Amino acid sequence: MKDIKTYYLKPPAISWGIVFPVAWILAFYLRSPRAFEDLVPGLIAMTILFSTTAAEAVVINFELRIGSLERLLLAPLTFSAVLLGKVLGGAIFGLLMTALVTICSVVGLGLHVNVVQLVLIIGPSLFAFSAMGALLCVLVKEVFEAQTLANLPRFLMMFLSGVFYPLSAMPPLLRYVAYLLPLTYTVEGIRHALSPTDTVPVLIDSLILIAVAVIFTAPAIKLLRRRFL
């Protein structure tokens, strides 16, 4: 709640976390309204990616700069608790944006959705990318440095994870690269949820994203501890 009140309306969170994904969604819709339905899974995934990572940069790096993160570390909290709190905050900010985009898309386009499958994918995705954002943020000092560093994986994944065109249309080599990128599992999982089929593929995608969240969170905690101790 403190992070929501304090940071979520700061310019970097708004520009990268809200304006950027909304602009892309509008651009694609206006370009081709009829083909927009095919792009919805990718655009929801992109919203998750940008909103969670944008929030982390503001919350972590801003607090590092003004000394507020030290304020948290003076309280009877472990480094893990502080970092997990930040990851949760980023996930919540991402959830707000993602919910808005998802509801507008589903209702506006009259899409059929398996809500359980959607939650199984969106939940772990929010944590995975928030954790990725947190890891990148503890590597640098300033908010703009964090946003710039995050752009490397963000844009890479945006173009290689099936956001704008399906994996089946990619050359084989790029398809292998795509399966190394966590956003691919988010896109595929949401695609399954919006064209309800068997739940197993969604469960596998979900488990992979949970593993990704852990893989990003553990070193982030270690790096945060090293920064102070």
Add this chain to the structure above:
Amino acid sequence: MSEDAIIAASGLTKQYGEILAVDHVSFKVKKGEIFGFLGPNGAGKTTTIRTLTGLSKPTAGSAQVLDFDVDSEIVEAKKQIGVVPELSNLYDELSAVDNLVFMAQLYGVPRSQRKERAEQLLKMFRLYERRNDSFAKLSRGMKRALTIAAALVHNPKLLFLDEPTVGLDVVAARSLRSLIRNLRQQGITIFLTTHYLEEADALCDRISILVKGRIVTVDTPEALKSSVGSDMPVEISLTAPPQKFVEEVSAKLPYLRAVPINNKVRILGGRPAEVLEVVLQSARHAAVEIETVTTVRPTLEDAFIKITGLEPTVMAMEKGGRR
């Protein structure tokens, strides 16, 4: 750790690369006292506090705070300590009361008590009327007061204050010192760092003088002043800048310590009669007029000069030697 010791540090050391910030420091802080760490900027005061409060890991040595080891049990210790860092780093966008309620939440104060405790502290620190103003809108003195209030929200037994009055005007600083004395009367042990000699003298039960990461001495302010010896300092007030006069005095009696303070000179280390003779001669040779000559009781400043050999002006220098 002895029953009365709230903090016990033994050989505490902190090294950053090649810089030895805290050099094998050992001391004890008794329950209920105001213990001061006095030293110039860069002496290692803040580093010591950071090590005792878990923000920094000691390179060597050990410390216990409230019987908890700072290396392995710091989270437990933090439940009973309050820390006021040098920077007033509460949240600008939150109101005064919201900042305190948030801190109460962090320290595990039961939900039903948070608002009441916050309001109690706001009244104690004379901030109640400003409770709904954002932290950013408060004056520097109020921010400092609120930061101290935030450190007290969970009724700690021990309070760390890092340079509590730095940057405050005289009135605000005096008000804050009065508050600090009241806290001690409530039974809170206080560990205070400062580079203001008069603040350490006014507040502390015992003072540890820290220079370049090492403790030079630990004693009560009165004992430190007495250590100046039986030779009373002589203070000379001049009508002109004292540099040439100081040079003359130092040339005549090199063992005397002549410290210029604005247009005054404080001479330590000699018998008043001997000093007076030298003073008159030096004033003639330096072509300056003497306004007054006074023998004064030794101050903490005199003790600091004698013990450390440093000029008092070094206390005001920035870290790294810049003024």
